Amino acid sequence: MFAPAPFLLKDTSVSQVMTQVCIALVPGIAAYAWLVGPAILVQLVIASLAALLAEAAMLRLRKKPLALFLSDGSAIVTAWLIALTFPPLAPWWLVATGTIFAIIVAKHLYGGLGQNPFNPAMVAFGVCIVSFPALMSQWPSVGLQLPLVDQVNVILGLAPRIDALSSATPLDALKTALKLDEGAFDVTHLLANQDIYGNFAGRGWEWVAVGYLLGGLWMWQRKLITWHVPVAFTGALVAVSGALWLYNPAHFASPLFHLLSGGAMLGAFFIATDPVSGCTTPRGKLIFGAGAGLLAYIIRVFGGYPDGVAFAVLLMNLCAPVIDLLTQPRIFGMKDAGKGGKA
Amino acid sequence: MLMNLFKFKGGVKPPTNKTQSLGKPIAQAPIPSRLVVPLHQSIGGTPRPVVQAGDKVLKGQLIGEADGWISAAVHAPTSGTVVEVAMHVQPHPSGLDALCVVIEPDGKDEWIPREPVNYKALTPEQVRERLQQAGVVGLGGAVFPTHGKLTASKTVPMEEMVINGAECEPFITCDDLLMRERAEEVVRGIGIFRDLLQPKRVLIGIEDNKPEAAAAMRAAVQAVGENFEVIPVPTLYPAGGAKQLIRVLTGKEVPAAKRSTDLGVQCFNVATAYTAWRAITHGEPVVSRLVTVTGNVHEPRNYEVLIGTPMDELLKLATPHPDTDGIIMGGPMMGFLVPQPDVPVVKATNCLIAHSDRLFPPKAPEMPCIRCGSCAQACPHELQPFEMYWFSRAKNFGKTQEYHIFDCIECGCCSFVCPSRIPLVQYFRFAKSEIWAREREKNAADQAKERFEFKQLREEREKAEKAEKLAKAAAAQAAKKAAEAAAAAAAGDTAATSPQAADAPAIDAEKAARQAAIQAAMERAKAQREAAQPKNTDNLTPDQQQAAAEIEARRAAARLAVPEAPANEKSE
Ligand code: SF4
Numbered sequence: 001m002f003a004p005a006p007f008l009l010k011d012t013s014v015s016q017v018m019t020q021v022c023i024a025l026v027p028g029i030a031a032y033a034w035l036v037g038p039a040i041l042v043q044l045v046i047a048s049l050a051a052l053l054a055e056a057a058m059l060r061l062r063k064k065p066l067a068l069f070l071s072d073g074s075a076i077v078t079a080w081l082i083a084l085t086f087p088p089l090a091p092w093w094l095v096a097t098g099t100i101f102a103i104i105v106a107k108h109l110y111g112g113l114g115q116n117p118f119n120p121a122m123v124a125f126g127v128c129i130v131s132f133p134a135l136m137s138q139w140p141s142v143g144l145q146l147p148l149v150d151q152v153n154v155i156l157g158l159a160p161r162i163d164a165l166s167s168a169t170p171l172d173a174l175k176t177a178l179k180l181d182e183g184a185f186d187v188t189h190l191l192a193n194q195d196i197y198g199n200f201a202g203r204g205w206e207w208v209a210v211g212y213l214l215g216g217l218w219m220w221q222r223k224l225i226t227w228h229v230p231v232a233f234t235g236a237l238v239a240v241s242g243a244l245w246l247y248n249p250a251h252f253a254s255p256l257f258h259l260l261s262g263g264a265m266l267g268a269f270f271i272a273t274d275p276v277s278g279c280t281t282p283r284g285k286l287i288f289g290a291g292a293g294l295l296a297y298i299i300r301v302f303g304g305y306p307d308g309v310a311f312a313v314l315l316m317n318l319c320a321p322v323i324d325l326l327t328q329p330r331i332f333g334m335k336d337a338g339k340g341g342k343a
Numbered sequence: 344m345l346m347n348l349f350k351f352k353g354g355v356k357p358p359t360n361k362t363q364s365l366g367k368p369i370a371q372a373p374i375p376s377r378l379v380v381p382l383h384q385s386i387g388g389t390p391r392p393v394v395q396a397g398d399k400v401l402k403g404q405l406i407g408e409a410d411g412w413i414s415a416a417v418h419a420p421t422s423g424t425v426v427e428v429a430m431h432v433q434p435h436p437s438g439l440d441a442l443c444v445v446i447e448p449d450g451k452d453e454w455i456p457r458e459p460v461n462y463k464a465l466t467p468e469q470v471r472e473r474l475q476q477a478g479v480v481g482l483g484g485a486v487f488p489t490h491g492k493l494t495a496s497k498t499v500p501m502e503e504m505v506i507n508g509a510e511c512e513p514f515i516t517c518d519d520l521l522m523r524e525r526a527e528e529v530v531r532g533i534g535i536f537r538d539l540l541q542p543k544r545v546l547i548g549i550e551d552n553k554p555e556a557a558a559a560m561r562a563a564v565q566a567v568g569e570n571f572e573v574i575p576v577p578t579l580y581p582a583g584g585a586k587q588l589i590r591v592l593t594g595k596e597v598p599a600a601k602r603s604t605d606l607g608v609q610c611f612n613v614a615t616a617y618t619a620w621r622a623i624t625h626g627e628p629v630v631s632r633l634v635t636v637t638g639n640v641h642e643p644r645n646y647e648v649l650i651g652t653p654m655d656e657l658l659k660l661a662t663p664h665p666d667t668d669g670i671i672m673g674g675p676m677m678g679f680l681v682p683q684p685d686v687p688v689v690k691a692t693n694c695l696i697a698h699s700d701r702l703f704p705p706k707a708p709e710m711p712c713i714r715c716g717s718c719a720q721a722c723p724h725e726l727q728p729f730e731m732y733w734f735s736r737a738k739n740f741g742k743t744q745e746y747h748i749f750d751c752i753e754c755g756c757c758s759f760v761c762p763s764r765i766p767l768v769q770y771f772r773f774a775k776s777e778i779w780a781r782e783r784e785k786n787a788a789d790q791a792k793e794r795f796e797f798k799q800l801r802e803e804r805e806k807a808e809k810a811e812k813l814a815k816a817a818a819a820q821a822a823k824k825a826a827e828a829a830a831a832a833a834a835g836d837t838a839a840t841s842p843q844a845a846d847a848p849a850i851d852a853e854k855a856a857r858q859a860a861i862q863a864a865m866e867r868a869k870a871q872r873e874a875a876q877p878k879n880t881d882n883l884t885p886d887q888q889q890a891a892a893e894i895e896a897r898r899a900a901a902r903l904a905v906p907e908a909p910a911n912e913k914s915e
């Protein structure tokens with residue numbers, strides 16, 4: 001028998017890691033269901049089912065042990081991220097298609113767990129927003145007055161998708177104003193006049209973002225993620241939005257607004273931190289996070305899509321291997337030893 | 344004692360499982376029915392057997408003679424009769440055989456005449472020689488011959504001597520008990536090392552989960568009147584790795600390509616110091632060692648065990664549970680399952696752990712790497728294990744070297760934390776042995792090529808020389824007379840002081856007497872230089888020898904014939 005040291009192993013597994021990521025999403029999901037609409041719970045179920053089905057089919061095809069890989073939880077994480085980034089009342093088939101595409105194409109065609117160069121959830125988002133721009137832009141007005149049954153009917157296509165369902169998000173409103181450049185518009189004024197605006201950002205959404213922040217901090221405390229990506233991501237976002245805001249507060253929203261709007265928090269803690277498609281070296285993570293934060297800002301403010309996080313992450317995914325290669329850390333015993341590390 | 348400690352990156356905190364075997368004092372294991380003593384028990388040359396079947400031997404009698412400077416003698420662990428000198432399976436994962444002296448004890452345990460000496464009366468050379476003759480080697484697991492580490496460098500002053508009592512591996516407690524029960528002899532042994540190396544400071548590092556050992560050592564240091572510093576270091580595996588302990592105590596990082604002496608540090612294990620003291624002042628060669636017997640047993644305990652004791656006999660003393668299905672030699676992080684239960688205890692055996700699935704549940708199936716980076720965060724050498732894994736798997740060994748695979752000390756931290764349950768260390772061992780194997784093949788091929796080219800060259804040269812000889816024969820004959828006359832004149836004033844001048848290479852016929860005189864003067868100068876510095880290669884280049892021996896040991900490890908290379912790094 002060949003020696004399989006170490007004999008002692010830490011109590012950990014891929015499914016444990018994935019389960020903890022899901023747990024970390026719970027505060028955000030709770031705020032979402034409470035303040036924006038419980039329909040999100042339905043979407044989470046739809047996405048999870050689609051993901052498991054697609055995963056099972058692909059594992060079958062690839063002749064991989066079904067139970068082992070189905071239970072690793074990675075498909076569920078992808079599914080939840082998709083559900084959380086899609087509009088909450090998106091039709092069920094859109095969520096399902098996105099999820100199946102993510103699992104089959106973005107994950108398994110690239111080699112399955114651990115091999116995908118792009119974040120599968122963001123691929124799904126990107127593909128869907130390009131293919132179904134209208135549906136992907138229908139963000140319901142806050143608090144969604146419809147009862148749950150009606151929301152579900154909308155999702156399942158049993159009720160008409162009335163226009164009143166959707167409205168522009170605060171990000172959209174700003175972008176439109178900036179694009180039209182109506183001369184003397186004033187951000188504060190503009191936002192204050194919208195009933196979709198809460199205290200800091202989109203009403204309700206701001207608290208969802210806070211929920212993600214809490215979950216993210218918990219993951220950091222559990223050492224599931226390191227601080228590098230979230231700090232660099234939010235740091236870059238704050239820096240660039242802050243600079244422009246200081247330059248012209250009438251035209252540009254505050255950093256706080258940007259942090260709590262759209263997918264910024266989810267992106268900073270749950271998406272840009274995806275280790276498979278992201279960077280792994282400490283300096284690489286900083287570059288990756290900062291790049292994603294910066295691109296997200298540029299795309300969401302000046303680009304053509306409601307939010308920029310998805311494309312920002314995908315673009316950085318492209319660069320990740322090169323960044324990793326160029327940022328290999330020093331190893332024990334290399335020249336600049338002794339600096340720091342004093343206990 | 345206020346002291347600035349340093350940190351090393353990474354490390355893990357596995358459950359220590361040490362208390363089980365700490366309950367009772369060290370016990371003497373009985374003499375077994377048969378002792379199988381491998382001759383090759385240290386890094387370096389394999390000792391030559393000096394006994395044969397039928398010989399009567401006494402306890403402590405030499406049975407294997409050190410072969411070369413980096414090699415240590417081997418002795419009969421008890422009195423009895425040599426049954427055979429033959430190949431036996433070794434306590435090594437490879438399960439390969441090696442030459443062993445098998446002794447049937449007579450039960451009298453009768454010592455050779457031991458001569459206690461006061462080592463202060465000995466020259467450093469004599470001390471080193473005695474250590475070699477007594478078979479003193481690093482008992483932390485590296486089994487590097489200790490005398491080979493005891494020559495002070497001529498260029499780098501020795502600043503710190505680090506004494507390793509960290510014992511960071513879970514389950515193992517033999518150093519702990521040694522320090523508790525025999526602290527004074529450990530301290531006196533350290534004194535010998537100190538006198539030979541003359542370091543500015545002596546730092547004894549003990550993990551802070553062993554306060555009793557630290558207290559005992561402190562008391563002993565005071566009782567002996569030394570100024571050694573006993574320093575508790577944070578309990579964090581692998582704090583007992585030589586490089587990690589040096590880092591923690593001195594802040595110095597020893598890279599893979601260097602030895603610690605280049606940075607003015609040398610490191611010894613506490614048990615090594617103890618045996619050195621017994622060897623020098625009591626004349627007792629290393630014939631036994633402390634072994635922790637623990638794991639899936641009723642009565643875990645530390646035993647003083649004769650080298651060569653079959654492991655299953657030793658394990659019986661602790662009454663293993665019926666579901667025991669194997670024996671791990673060493674700790675659970677870097678140890679290995681021995682190929683068969685009756686392999687002998689050797690100098691590198693610090694711990695036996697009875698293995699069972701209950702104690703060490705079978706590993707969950709291996710999943711793909713999810714690049715979570717946990718391994719990199721746990722690696723005390725700050726490597727990127729998942730990258731090395733990736734390239735090892737792909738057999739892209741060049742890339743594994745770019746990711747510094749040879750800096751990996753195989754501590755197992757990465758495997759320990761990996762959520763995908765990838766046996767990373769196994770991949771690294773595989774990659775390293777493949778690289779060594781390829782290097783050997785290449786060297787062999789290069790040598791063959793060289794030999795071939797050399798042969799061609801020689802044939803051509805011989806042809807040319809033949810022709811030249813014929814042509815020159817006549818001319819030379821004529822020149823000879825003149826040259827002889829000149830050389831005689833030159834030799835007249837040099838031969839008396841320098842006999843080498845007479846051996847000076849034959850002077851070309853064309854060269855004049857003047858050149859002969861210069862040549863003779865140079866020879867004379869060289870002879871004087873050599874006289875001033877005795878041509879003692881042993882003393883001149885122990886470092887080089889050690890380096891060569893270690894490289895050889897690593898290669899040997901690649902062939903899986905001697906204790907594995909990683910052991911080198913661990914707590915020497
Ligand atoms: S710990 Fe395991 S899964 Fe994580 S990066 Fe390292 S090898 Fe991959």
Ligand code: SF4
Pocket residue numbers: 721722723724725726728750751752753754755756757758767768771
């Ligand atoms: S076994 Fe090697 S790669 Fe793994 S943690 Fe230890 S030194 Fe690092």
